[in-house]
Amino acid sequence: MSDFRELLDSHNITRRSFLKYCSSLGALLAVPAAMTPKIAAAIENDNRPPVIWMEFQSCTGDTESLLRANRPSVGELILDHISLDYHETVMAAAGEQAEASKHATMEKYKGQYICIVEGSIPAGADGVYCTIAGQTAVDILRKVGGNAGVIIAVGSCSSYGGLPAAYPNPTGAVGVSDLLPNKTVINLPGCPMNVDNLTGTIVHYLTFGTPPAMDRFGRPKFAYGKRIHDNCERRGHFDAGQYVENWGDYGHRQGWCLYKMGCKGPESFHNCPTLRWNEGLSWPVMAGHGCVGCSEPGFFDTMMPMYQRLPNVPGFGVEASALKIGAAIVGTSAAIFGAHGAVTLARNWKQVREAKEETREEIQQTIDADSDADK
């Protein structure tokens, strides 16, 4: 009997509920139900690679997401159970001890351990904005990440730079894959990432030994393969043309679509509507606020303003909305060609008047000649 069974027993979790959890993980990963025993075996295996969790420029939101449960779920026990050898926020060890443990893991499991990175890496000013144990975040990531079997970037900051990389990005923050372009980096963006997706990614790696299928932005397709908009429970209101026009209006109270309030669901890929948050309780749109597109590359800058459909363009004095710029383009065109027409008419006005006069005379002559002939 493995120590994992003892861990489950000590939390009064039956094997039945453990297997149920494994099959739901299989469903999340979109693998056949026949894979459930393999998933369970991979989790129970005593030779799992350890995890080193590194935190750089972040708000610890992803750690919060990891620790969020008010009761230990099977998923959390799994994350407990994978040997989390180094995690600044939750480990008991500190200082030399902690560093020693990290180095021991790195030596023993070189090329095998899982490296999880939380927070962006400040690459500006030779990386001085974030140093741990006298080393810059850039150096630590190159060393720990470079020797890892697989790197998982949790949260938008470590995936793409996130909030610290927002304009004007004073620390030169970048994501993990920017610094380690040749390593396999699994991005789990989100602000924060959803811990069920992290569990799913790790279990996929434990079961198959490979990262899950990923999209062009390095995100696992099982979690980021569909747009929020296309799985949203308010989608029916979108197609029907029922929109919230103001916060607290009739539509808002009825749970109508938040499209006109700048919801970025149509621009964002994540499984929030199906997986939800806080043990499947709710998610932002369900709670009545539009999606802000936190799991997309380019978040924060490209997803703002939060309550408008399209970004504003800086550099026109005050920021200009897309509609204002469009109206200016059409207005300018109308002004240019209207002015051109006016000038053309004015320049030729004399000839135009003469020509009109001549035409009138000619017509009169013809009429006169006709009436003469009639007589």
Place this chain on the structure above:
Amino acid sequence: MAESTNATLTTPEQPAECAARRFLYIWEGPVRIIHWVNFFCIIVLSVTGYFIHDPFMSAAQHPYIMGHMRHIHYVAGVLFAVSILARLYWFLGGSYYASWRAIPNPFNRKDRETFWAYFRFYIFLGQKTPHLLGHNPVAFCAYTLLFLLFFLQILTGFALWAQADPGSTLYAVTGWVFGLVSNQWVRWFHFMVMFLVAGFVINHLYSVVLFDFKTKSGEISSIFSGWKPDHRD
């Protein structure tokens, strides 16, 4: 002379001097059909596209209004793309005035002079413009830019559409756009091109009326009939 003309016109046995003899057939059927399909598509795409950006109509009288608007937008988009592809085919293999063979050659002295003559006319610095049967060179530049915008608009349009199914072939073909420019700026661009095209439409309508008057070469009627008056002498 006038009498003999009258005689031929009134005698059915003898072949009349057909009116078409005084005209030249410049724009063939495909060019005209494509022009009017584009005209129709641009109007439909602009109205539905603006609605998708800002659903201004109430749903009360039109259940499923956004669904219908998007459906029309997509159908018109496909039609527009087919139309632009057909024009591209005609550009490669069509008649002289509609094809690449009529492109002004910047290394040809005469072509350069023609271009500057038209350019000077547009900015009120010249009055004389050489007679042309096809596009004038300044207009040709405008159409080149316009078609570049059309290509980008079709590309971004299909890319945005493909986001509904990232596993699809359409996304595999067009999704690379999002690696270059973020999602939101692709949408912004797709919205902005509508206004650029609207600005072009103003230019286009004004210019055809201007040159229809100035050159008496049937600028307006030729896009319906295909014929332009023969002023080659």
